[in-house]
Amino acid sequence: MTDFIKTSASRSLENAVQEHFIPAEAPWSGIVRKGQTIRIEDSYGQQAIDTLFYRADDFAERYSSQDTMRTQGGAYIGTGTKIISNEGNVMLIMTADSCGRHDTSAGACSCESNTVRFGHGTKYLHACRDNFVLEVTKHGMSKRDIVPNINFFMNVPIKPNGEMTIVDGISASGDYVELVAEMDVLCVISNCPQINNPCNGFDPTPIRVLIWDGED
Amino acid sequence: MMHVRRSPEEIAANRQRYEEHQKKGLEFAPKALPAPSPLPAPAIDAAAIIHQETIPGGWHWSTALKRGEALRIDQAEGGSTVALVAWNAADTSERLNLVDTVKVQWTTALGKGRVIFSDMGRVMFSLIEDSSGAHDCLMGGSTAASNAAKYPGVKTRNTRDNLVLVAGKLGLTRRDIPAILNLFAPVRVDDDGGFHWRGKLSNSGDYAELRAEMDMIVGLSNCPHPLDPDPVYAPKPVIVTRFRAPVPAVDDLSRTATAEALRGFENNASMLA
Ligand SMILES: [Zn+2]
Numbered sequence: 001m002t003d004f005i006k007t008s009a010s011r012s013l014e015n016a017v018q019e020h021f022i023p024a025e026a027p028w029s030g031i032v033r034k035g036q037t038i039r040i041e042d043s044y045g046q047q048a049i050d051t052l053f054y055r056a057d058d059f060a061e062r063y064s065s066q067d068t069m070r071t072q073g074g075a076y077i078g079t080g081t082k083i084i085s086n087e088g089n090v091m092l093i094m095t096a097d098s099c100g101r102h103d104t105s106a107g108a109c110s111c112e113s114n115t116v117r118f119g120h121g122t123k124y125l126h127a128c129r130d131n132f133v134l135e136v137t138k139h140g141m142s143k144r145d146i147v148p149n150i151n152f153f154m155n156v157p158i159k160p161n162g163e164m165t166i167v168d169g170i171s172a173s174g175d176y177v178e179l180v181a182e183m184d185v186l187c188v189i190s191n192c193p194q195i196n197n198p199c200n201g202f203d204p205t206p207i208r209v210l211i212w213d214g215e216d
Numbered sequence: 217m218m219h220v221r222r223s224p225e226e227i228a229a230n231r232q233r234y235e236e237h238q239k240k241g242l243e244f245a246p247k248a249l250p251a252p253s254p255l256p257a258p259a260i261d262a263a264a265i266i267h268q269e270t271i272p273g274g275w276h277w278s279t280a281l282k283r284g285e286a287l288r289i290d291q292a293e294g295g296s297t298v299a300l301v302a303w304n305a306a307d308t309s310e311r312l313n314l315v316d317t318v319k320v321q322w323t324t325a326l327g328k329g330r331v332i333f334s335d336m337g338r339v340m341f342s343l344i345e346d347s348s349g350a351h352d353c354l355m356g357g358s359t360a361a362s363n364a365a366k367y368p369g370v371k372t373r374n375t376r377d378n379l380v381l382v383a384g385k386l387g388l389t390r391r392d393i394p395a396i397l398n399l400f401a402p403v404r405v406d407d408d409g410g411f412h413w414r415g416k417l418s419n420s421g422d423y424a425e426l427r428a429e430m431d432m433i434v435g436l437s438n439c440p441h442p443l444d445p446d447p448v449y450a451p452k453p454v455i456v457t458r459f460r461a462p463v464p465a466v467d468d469l470s471r472t473a474t475a476e477a478l479r480g481f482e483n484n485a486s487m488l489a
Contacts, residue, residue, distance in 0.1 A: 023219075024219060044219070059391075060389065060390045060391050061390075064356070064395075065315075065395065066354065066355060066356025066357075066395050066396065067356055067359070069354055069355055069356070069411075070355045070356050070362070070411075070442055073410060073411055074408065074409040074410045074411060075354060075405055075409035075410075075411070076408075076409040086376075086390065086393070088359050088360075088361050088362075088376075105315065105318065105324070105353075105354060106315055106318070106319045107313070107315025107316060107319060108315075110316075110335070110337070111337075112335070112336045112337030112338075112483070113313075113316045113319070113320060113333070113335075113337050114337075115337050115479060115483060116316075116320045116333065116337050116476050116479045116480045116483065117237065117319070117320045117476060118233070118234075118237060119479065120479065120482070129335075142309070143309050143335075144308075144309045144311075144391055144392055145391055146335075147394070147395070148314070148315045148395050158324055158354075158405045158409065159405070160404050160405060160406060160407070161323075161325060161404075162323045162324040162325025162404070162405075163242065163322065163323055163325075164318055164319070164322060164323055164324050165238055165241075165242065165322055166319070195222075195230050196230065196233070196234060197234050198231065198234060201227065202222065202226075202227045202230035202231055202234075203221055203222040203227055205219060205221075206219050
């Protein structure tokens with residue numbers, strides 16, 4: 001675990017309104033209110049953190065990877081990226097990023113896609129889609145509500161010829177992203193359990209989530 | 217917080233397995249893929265045609281498509297982009313999944329010989345003919361707002377609203393609209409992730425044929441792509457033809473091109489058994 005890194009004079013570990021430790025391979029969900037800032041910390045480094053956002057008062061409005069990429073004209077997520085919903089609204093804005101490379105093209109791992117990618121012998125391994133299904137069910141949603149997600153800290157370069165592979169993440173212990181919410185959102189995280197590709201160095205590790213109230 | 221790390225030996229074994237998969241995925245598949253389909257599009261045997269229709273520029277359309285049937289999408293007058301979504305007819309919670317499609321095939325560049333996966337690890341479509349290989353998996357379609365910005369003062373139809381209409385008329389909702397595949401959209405990504413329209417990759421009269429590998433409902437929207445360089449909103453009609461495709465041979469290209477496709481079809485077979 002790493003020490004707290006200050007990104008704003010008013011933000012400290014002590015005045016965070018929420019602090020969550022998410023064990024390796026586990027899901028989590030929570031509400032981030034408009035104006036609040038959520039920090040997602042890769043505590044040990046090289047961990048992929050699969051994340052979805054839903055509008056808190058209307059789950060039919062949710063994160064859209066394609067609208068997010070289209071709106072900013074590029075494939076990668078970083079400081080300044082507006083997180084866009086399927087209705088074209090700004091859900092959150094990324095205000096800090098100590099890592100520099102996050103993916104939203106490759107989606108979440110699943111038992112089913114693992115059979116295709118890595119062989120039928122990998123079917124019965126814990127996977128992000130199972131985490132998402134369990135977690136969204138707590139909020140009255142189902143598999144049909146799971147859409148392509150953000151993979152914070154996952155490194156998926158796309159070449160001009162279209163070639164796309166998951167390579168070693170570049171995040172170090174304590175790297176973080178911060179996003180300020182532009183509407184009340186439900187944040188759903190699967191702390192990726194994948195051990196068949198290098199998205200988390202073949203060794204899933206715990207992460208930390210912090211939430212602060214707005215500075216006004 | 218206590219956390220026990222995996223042993224270096226276990227990590228090394230997993231890494232070795234991934235690198236073998238990656239090597240096969242990147243080196244084998246491009247060799248196996250054929251050249252694009254020839255132009256102009258050959259006529260489809262009239263006896264095999266089930267239905268043919270022209271979708272006017274700006275409009276949406278949907279159809280049932282049974283396993284073994286195929287859909288030819290023909291931008292007869294050139295310059296069209298067609299957004300495609302699909303659901304398993306028997307369980308609409310199973311649907312087109314582009315992120316799995318590009319991830320398991322190691323490429324965002326779909327073309328003849330590639331397949332399109334559902335979220336359940338099964339193959340929905342085989343791309344049995346494709347004259348361009350210039351399609352877009354990443355950017356999604358136009359919206360009322362993107363059209364208003366691009367074509368100020370002009371009344372237009374857009375892909376997002378079209379797909380809400382398609383879903384709504386099928387008893388589905390906004391929750392059911394998956395990420396879309398843009399056919400005939402020559403989008404490529406530069407080293408920084410920026411999107412570019414590579415018009416030279418497209419030909420007037422391009423067509424694609426998608427063979428259904430399960431019973432499906434397919435939705436289309438025929439609107440200009442957000443990156444389409446034409447400043448005038450002028451979507452052209454496209455001709456869609458639903459027809460009985462030839463029964464796949466044992467050495468069918470899409471079913472044998474990659475180890476990933478083979479395993480996907482094994483998942484389909486276990487559903488059909
Ligand atoms: Zn995962």
